[in-house]
């Protein structure tokens with residue numbers, strides 16, 4: 001795909017290929033071209049023979065893997081970037097960061113620490129105002145990136161950048177070709193990403209006695225902690241992990257008879273942990289809403 005290269009984009013990619021910062025955090029409002037710039041940067045780095053990692057923490061508009069997750073990809077060749085294979089995944093449980101700042105932050109840090117490429121690039125949500133502002137600040141503190149890429153239309157990131165002025169930052173303009181996506185377009189992209197992910201899903205049955213449940217600390221109307229079992233709603237999105245707690249993939253709850261949990265999932269490995277998500281989704285990608293956490 002031909003992309004427009006606004007002033008500074010080429011030079012930024014060239015500098016990064018030369019200096020090889022170990023960890024880069026890309027910041028910007030929605031639709032400013034974060035994904036486009038990152039793809040351009042990764043292609044440039046691979047073209048220079050550098051290995052690179054992508055940590056995709058944009059849980060709503062993913063470039064790598066299914067929504068509601070943070071994912072890690074490792075690339076040595078261009079075709080690997082095109083294939084977009086996920087090497088590791090962390091389940092956030094929602095396509096929106098609201099109410100999920102902790103798993104988003106924990107997942108981003110864990111996967112960034114796993115990254116093996118010479119240069120690791122972290123993509124983020126376009127959530128940069130209000131709670132998003134605080135989140136981005138904590139992300140900078142936690143990830144300690146060597147470089148920030150700030151894509152901004154005007155000066156919307158400056159208050160944040162001022163607070164972290166000690167971190168080297170490249171400010172880049174937004175392309176005139178950057179197009180905004182409507183709420184419906186975003187939802188359609190998520191639907192397609194979920195549908196693609198679940199296209200190879202099969203039904204599996206898990207004995208409740210044989211698995212551990214995580215992310216169960218929800219409060220019911222009386223303020224009591226709800227039993228995990230009570231939250232195993234039809235179409236609940238769940239994360240599935242192995243004995244070590246490493247996420248293997250996602251599933252959708254399809255039935256529960258008190259002892260056996262029926263799910264559909266593309267995961268084939270042994271499942272030891274079920275992490276409860278906060279949204280209801282069908283395998284065709286249709287989102288049915290959120291559940292209270």
Ligand SMILES: Nc1ncnc2c1ncn2[C@@H]1O[C@H](COP(=O)(O)OP(=O)(O)OP(=O)(O)O)[C@@H](O)[C@H]1O
Pocket residue numbers: 002003004005006028029030031032033034035036037058061125126175177178179180181
């Ligand atoms: N430099 C560019 N050249 C051509 N098209 C661009 C460029 N930058 C952005 N676009 C287009 O604008 C739209 C938004 O860009 P992109 O998806 O990269 O932004 P984003 O910041 O990652 O958005 P989101 O917040 O949804 O993750 C896309 O359709 C993309 O193709």
Ligand SMILES: [Mg+2]
Pocket residue numbers: 034035036058061
């Ligand atoms: Mg994006």
